[in-house]
Amino acid sequence: MAAVIPQMSAHEARQATPVRLLWPTWAVIGVFLLLPVLIMAVYSFLTKEFRGGVIWEFSTAAYDQFFVTRGLFGDEPAQIEWTYISIFWRSVWQAGAATIICLIVGFPAAWFIATRPEKSRGVWLFLITIPYWVNLLIRTISLKFVIRDNGPLNEALMAMGVIDAPLSLVNTDFAVLLGLFYSYLPFMVLPIYAAVERYNFSLSEAAADLYASRWVTLREIVLPIVRPGIVAGCILVFVPSLGAFLAPDLLGGAKTFMIGSLIEEQFKGTQGNWPFGAAVAMILMSLVMIALLFYARAQTKRGGA
Amino acid sequence: MSIAIDIDRVSKRFGDFIALNDVSLTIGDNEFFTLLGPSGCGKTTLLRMIAGFESTSDGAIRLFGQDIAALEPNLRPVNTVFQQYALFPHMSVTDNVAFGLKMKGMDLATRRKRAGEMLEMVHLSAFAGRMPAQLSGGQQQRVALARALAPAPKVLLLDEPLSALDLKLRQAMRVELKTLQEETGITFIFVTHDQEEALTMSDRIAVMSAGRVQQIGTSREIYEAPQNRFVADFIGETNLVDVTVTAVSGAVAQVILPGGQKISCAAPGAVAGQRPLSIRPERLGFVAGVGDLSVTVERVIYLGTDLQVITRLDGGGIVNVRLQNAARVTVPEPGARVGLKIEEGAARLLAD
Secondary structure (H helix, E strand, O other): OOOOHHHOOHHHHHHHHHHHHHHHHHHHHHHHHHHHHHHHHHHHOEEEOOOOOEEEEEOOHHHHHHHEEOOOOOOOOOEEOHHHHHHHHHHHHHHHHHHHHHHHHHHHHHHHHHOOOHHHHHHHHHHHHHHHHOOHHHHHHHHHHHHOOOOHHHHHHHHOOOOOOOOOOOOOHHHHHHHHHHHHHHHHHHHHHHHHHHOOOHHHHHHHHOOOOHHHHHHHHHHHHHHHHHHHHHHHHHHHHHOOOHHHHHHOOHHHOOHHHHHHHHOOOOOOOHHHHHHHHHHHHHHHHHHHHHHHHHHHHHHHO | OOEEEEEEEEEEEEOOEEEEEEEEEEEEOOOEEEEEOOOOOOHHHHHHHHHOOOOOOEEEEEEOOEEOOOOOHHHOOEEEEOOOOOOOOOOOHHHHHHHHHHHOOOOHHHHHHHHHHHHHHOOOHHHOOOOHHHOOHHHHHHHHHHHHHOOOOOEEEEEOOOOOOOHHHHHHHHHHHHHHHHHHOOEEEEEEOOHHHHHHHOOEEEEEEOOEEEEEEOHHHHHHOOOOHHHHHHOOOOEEEEEEEEEEEOOEEEEEOOOOOEEEEEOOOOOOEEEEEEEOHHHEEEEOOOEOEEEEEEEEEEOOOEEEEEEEEOOOOEEEEEEEOOOOOOOOOOOOEEEEEEOOOOOEEOOO
8 A cells, every 4th residue: 555655646535535435435325225214215116016116007096186176076176185285294293302301311411421420421321322232122012011000100199199080091191202202312312412512511600600690691601512412412302203103003093193104004914005015105205305405405594693 | 018908817618628827917098918828728718708608607807997707798998809890791991990989879960070080090991882702811901990990999909810810910910000009098908819919019918828817027037037938938939958956046946957057047936857948049159169068950940031051969869050141150060069158148048
């Protein structure tokens, strides 16, 4: 190597080396990210086969089914189909609520860990991740056992005299929220922890020195500076919550039908509709992308000001 | 002179470690007061106690007569220039300087105007719109200074503010800081481990070591009349020669030098027996004949403005002599046996 490098001019080295060295990265991105999305996009524009699968024939029927209704027999004037949009809306709402709860619990937790002595931080982080050594399915089912009518939560509350009769928690929005919160909390804690750990605490002292109270210091100094961590945490919780399947399916009732379950149904058994499932997934992905693009643009503007 | 800060028998313990041990001192209004000492001597801890970032284990701190122990940092009328500046990275220079004013409830127009004046004072008006990361170390330092001065505090605390700057800038800032202090009339409490910094700027200096105040005085007093071995050794260069005390009357002692010569010197009260005598290298001169001390020249070091002559005392021990590098100076050759004359009143007996 030593013999080769000096022959290359500095300019060449800058130009050529990165591109050549980056190809494994591009290969991974291409095969595992772009290709699957491309397949999904293509499938969403195909015609459904009644026993599952697709017929290779171009069709926009899947998108049409999502947005437009023409009555029960398909002979009425086209109207907006609200069924799926309302499922989307409910999913967004649920995912948003789960994100906020994760933030409210996760931020103090991350702050607590980041302010421990350096030696014990690893232990705290380890404790946060311990539940995630168990399979998500088993954890979600276990949660159902914990909150069911004669489960430990209700029995404990009754023993303490807080309630007289068991609360019906299973198959409610609350149960789904709890499931989402429990599933994704570490994704909130870890990025915020990383941001808070880098935070220079003498900035808080400087703010206090300049007459800022604790709350004002949090609002004016701490939050703006650790915001990238908070945003990363929110994205990491919100996006998977939006398409979550296990928690709504196992903990929610028929009322809490969410996008994840809708997509899953399209690929299950012989009643499925692959193009429709692919279309729903594409619409979901587009929504998330648009939201992130808007955020990124707002960030650039703010940075430039 | 009214008293700005009264440190009254203050101690601070961190577990078993005693950071401050029964420290008492008073700092006058409009004074440039320096806490000087090696790292770990407790000077920064004391400063942080005044700012409110550390609590006292014992004793009281009074600010213009008011005990401030119970006050949160944000309620104390003191501002701090932090060692690493601690500028808010997400705010422009102007917003940084105006932050304290905003917190005090000043309206936008007034605080912008005041921030502008402050930036003018530290010669940074052209950088008002920049972010801290776009400034050099020296400029950041000035922003930190302007930010701390903007709310017009009664007392300004400076925690080694010059230590991150290069030598040239540091020397320029010393003069600037002193001028600023005189112009604003604010009490400055300056923490440093750099004795030159302390000597050039301070009205008074408290030399600290191992959690205790070793000596308080003006630059001249600290340098010329050190009371103990630590102060004599820490401030500037000195020669410590063991002497035998024969008589003490008031602040003057009669001592016998190692060569048997008897001289009188300043003494810190009643002392007896073997004591160290401190003689600054520049207060020694070569003489023909015996002089006060008989030495052998070992080495001559050229220092530009000065010459350092290392000599060995008869009976052991090194004595440094510093001569100004003037045209007329005659320097003895290495190996020569010569006599040293101690300048009148320059020798000082130490307590330990």
